[in-house]
Amino acid sequence: MLMLGAGLSLLGVAGCHGNFRGPLRGEEAAAGALDASLAEAPSPAPSPSSSPTPSASPTESPAPAPAPSSAAAATGTPAPSSPPASAPASASASAAAPSPRVVTAAESRPVYELDAARKVVAITVDDGPDPRYTPAVLALLDQYGIRASFFLIGENADAHPDLVREVAARGHHIANHSWSHPDLSGLSAAKVRDELGRTSELLGRLTGRAPTWFRAPGGGWSPTVLKVGAELGMRPMAWSVDPQDWATPGTDVITKRLEKELRPGAIVLTHDGGGDRSQTVAALKAFLPMLIDSGYRFTAPPG
Numbered sequence: 182m183l184m185l186g187a188g189l190s191l192l193g194v195a196g197c198h199g200n201f202r203g204p205l206r207g208e209e210a211a212a213g214a215l216d217a218s219l220a221e222a223p224s225p226a227p228s229p230s231s232s233p234t235p236s237a238s239p240t241e242s243p244a245p246a247p248a249p250s251s252a253a254a255a256t257g258t259p260a261p262s263s264p265p266a267s268a269p270a271s272a273s274a275s276a277a278a279p280s281p282r283v284v285t286a287a288e289s290r291p292v293y294e295l296d297a298a299r300k301v302v303a304i305t306v307d308d309g310p311d312p313r314y315t316p317a318v319l320a321l322l323d324q325y326g327i328r329a330s331f332f333l334i335g336e337n338a339d340a341h342p343d344l345v346r347e348v349a350a351r352g353h354h355i356a357n358h359s360w361s362h363p364d365l366s367g368l369s370a371a372k373v374r375d376e377l378g379r380t381s382e383l384l385g386r387l388t389g390r391a392p393t394w395f396r397a398p399g400g401g402w403s404p405t406v407l408k409v410g411a412e413l414g415m416r417p418m419a420w421s422v423d424p425q426d427w428a429t430p431g432t433d434v435i436t437k438r439l440e441k442e443l444r445p446g447a448i449v450l451t452h453d454g455g456g457d458r459s460q461t462v463a464a465l466k467a468f469l470p471m472l473i474d475s476g477y478r479f480t481a482p483p484g
């Protein structure tokens with residue numbers, strides 16, 4: 182748990198593009214506490230939300246897969262497969278009229294890390310979709326049998342709807358990264374609601390399932406951002422490993438940072454949009470097989 186604090190102070194304030202600073206230390210401290218609870222209690226079964234939506238009874242234990250011995254077995258991601266098991270009847274209905282998942286107060290704080298007791302890692306990919314890089318990332322993930330989480334920008338999703346569908350169709354987790362990638366912590370509640378709500382509506386329409394997680398650009402969490410996100414049925418996902426690939430420091434630097442900061446339960450931040458992401462793609466090409474060789478399994482956040 183000590184590493185969570187380090188993650189918060191060193192990594193949580195940088196984030197996409199590095200433009201935004203984490204606004205509230207108190208908020209970040211609170212987030213660390215939640216993080217610990219999530220990591221140590223992977224199956225809390227969020228109580229008040231069991232029936233309204235197909236995503237309401239997620240498998241909170243994100244990596245139940247048996248110990249993998251090959252790339253194919255590394256697909257330990259339950260999130261994409263959980264809806265059929267948990268809510269078969271309402272899955273189609275949600276496409277037409279998604280009802281927000283009920284997010285508890287505890288769940289409305291950013292999650293910085295997953296189950297640190299397991300050798301699992303969540304790969305998250307922000308700022309897409311981008312036709313220049315998203316297909317390459319998808320191909321790599323397919324190659325190694327890995328499912329990841331894509332935090333999509335509404336504007337980009339609107340411009341490339343087929344790519345959104347492709348990401349979802351390949352079983353990856355689709356999440357909300359705002360409509361236009363502003364510093365949400367500097368916006369009014371109404372503006373935040375517009376940024377997040379519009380994006381959720383679009384992603385829900387394109388994929389048939391409204392996002393249940395969101396990420397504030399640059400880690401720009403604020404009480405208002407968290408409140409609005411919860412009202413829209415989404416939990417906030419931060420990160421614990423940030424190679425700062427957005428700054429294009431070079432493929433080797435990105436790769437080394439990823440390898441150095443990696444630890445069980447890590448939520449790894451990468452980008453497939455927002456600029457030239459060829460270095461990120463190249464770094465993933467080296468990093469992903471290394472993860473598998475090291476015995477890591479891959480997970481997505483619980484649905």
Ligand SMILES: [Zn+2]
Pocket residue numbers: 197198307308358362398399
């Ligand atoms: Zn971003």
